[in-house]
Amino acid sequence: MQKQQSNVSKEFVCSLHIGSATEGLRIKMLPYICTENGTIDWEAILNEDFSDADLVGVRWAYTLCHETAAIQDPFALNDKMTLPIAKAIISSLVIYWEILPLNTP
Numbered sequence: 216m217q218k219q220q221s222n223v224s225k226e227f228v229c230s231l232h233i234g235s236a237t238e239g240l241r242i243k244m245l246p247y248i249c250t251e252n253g254t255i256d257w258e259a260i261l262n263e264d265f266s267d268a269d270l271v272g273v274r275w276a277y278t279l280c281h282e283t284a285a286i287q288d289p290f291a292l293n294d295k296m297t298l299p300i301a302k303a304i305i306s307s308l309v310i311y312w313e314i315l316p317l318n319t320p
Contacts, residue, residue, distance in 0.1 A: 223253045226280045229307035230255055233276040236303035239269040244276070255280060267295035275304045279311050 234244035243263040247256040257277060265273055274289040296304075309315055 223250075225310055225313070226282070227253050227255065229279040229311050230276040232307050232310070233272045233279075233300070233303045236272055236299045237269055237297065239266055240272050240300075243269070244273065257281075267292050268297045268300060271296045272300045272303065275307070279307055 230244075231248055231250070234240050234248055243265060244260050247259045249255070257280070260273065261277075271289070271292045274287055274292070278289045
């Protein structure tokens with residue numbers, strides 16, 4: 216059987232993964248992430264009110280998605296990072312840097 220190729224970008228997958236890390240991120244980010252067409256409404260996400268811990272995740276997701284820290288330095292609130300967000304960011308970096316393949320069986 217041939218493996219089906221995904222048409223979503225690694226940047227999208229990283230943002231989706233980080234957006235799923237905590238209940239706060241799931242509630243405030245996932246409604247603006249469309250898996251059907253692979254789009255993210257960053258303007259709407261950035262207008263949400265996040266805790267400092269969740270804001271770390273948002274900044275990292277945005278940075279990985281846009282390949283730039285345009286909204287603010289993603290390292291600025293790292294002292295507020297929780298373990299679930301840290302794990303999501305690290306695994307997203309693994310995906311982003313293609314250390315492991317995105318399409319695994």
